Amino acid sequence: MDEPKEKLSAAELTRKYIDRHPCIRDCISKDLINYSSLSRLIMKELGVKNEEAVLAASRRYAMKLAKTDFEGNVMKIFEQSRLELKTRICIVVAKNEWIVLRNLEDVVRKILAEKSTMQVLQSANGITVISEDRHLPTISKAIGQDHIIAVKENLAEITVKSPPAIEETPGAFAYVMTMLSEQGINLLEAVSCYTDTIFIVSRDDMMRAFDILSTIIEGKIIPENSR
Numbered sequence: 001m002d003e004p005k006e007k008l009s010a011a012e013l014t015r016k017y018i019d020r021h022p023c024i025r026d027c028i029s030k031d032l033i034n035y036s037s038l039s040r041l042i043m044k045e046l047g048v049k050n051e052e053a054v055l056a057a058s059r060r061y062a063m064k065l066a067k068t069d070f071e072g073n074v075m076k077i078f079e080q081s082r083l084e085l086k087t088r089i090c091i092v093v094a095k096n097e098w099i100v101l102r103n104l105e106d107v108v109r110k111i112l113a114e115k116s117t118m119q120v121l122q123s124a125n126g127i128t129v130i131s132e133d134r135h136l137p138t139i140s141k142a143i144g145q146d147h148i149i150a151v152k153e154n155l156a157e158i159t160v161k162s163p164p165a166i167e168e169t170p171g172a173f174a175y176v177m178t179m180l181s182e183q184g185i186n187l188l189e190a191v192s193c194y195t196d197t198i199f200i201v202s203r204d205d206m207m208r209a210f211d212i213l214s215t216i217i218e219g220k221i222i223p224e225n226s227r
């Protein structure tokens with residue numbers, strides 16, 4: 001839980017604000033920020049009164065961030081990545097009950113043995129199964145209709161396959177998520193598993209999402225008409 005604002009100094013509040021806004025943080029590291037404007041924004045949003053303290057804290061933090069290049073480090077990783085596209089993907093969302101996992105055991109073993117697409121994700125509110133459309137009847141039967149919450153078919157899975165260094169590169173997953181969302185791509189599921197970053201999208205968004213990810217990997221500029 002965050003500390004009450006009154007217990008934090010202007011410098012601490014400034015650093016916390018910058019850390020919570022990756023785009024501002026990255027612009028600072030590249031010396032692209034007007035610090036007076038940034039200070040006024042921080043004062044307005046956090047209710048800080050001491051402009052000189054905020055301005056000084058921003059500049060001090062900038063000196064530290066200048067030694068790093070967050071976006072540059074992320075781009076180096078993606079320059080070594082490749083894309084994989086699969087169509088005819090389905091998602092089954094089931095109740096988070098132990099019997100669902102038990103019933104899925106044999107199905108998971110069979111599908112993985114076939115080297116087919118298969119991911120099982122568990123959260124407090126549900127169990128999500130991602131696989132190929134052709135396995136949907138088997139998955140649905142194993143789970144049982146009484147336990148199924150939702151089913152989506154005819155989707156696409158785009159996987160960004162990166163080198164192991166991606167696990168030690170802060171912001172890589174967030175960077176790709178931001179680029180896709182800013183271009184209006186609705187992500188039905190997004191999963192990071194070791195060196196694979198997996199996105200599930202509708203068939204309507206499939207080619208746009210693939211093109212956007214391609215531009216990231218190839219280091220190109222995303223065209224304005226990509227929406």
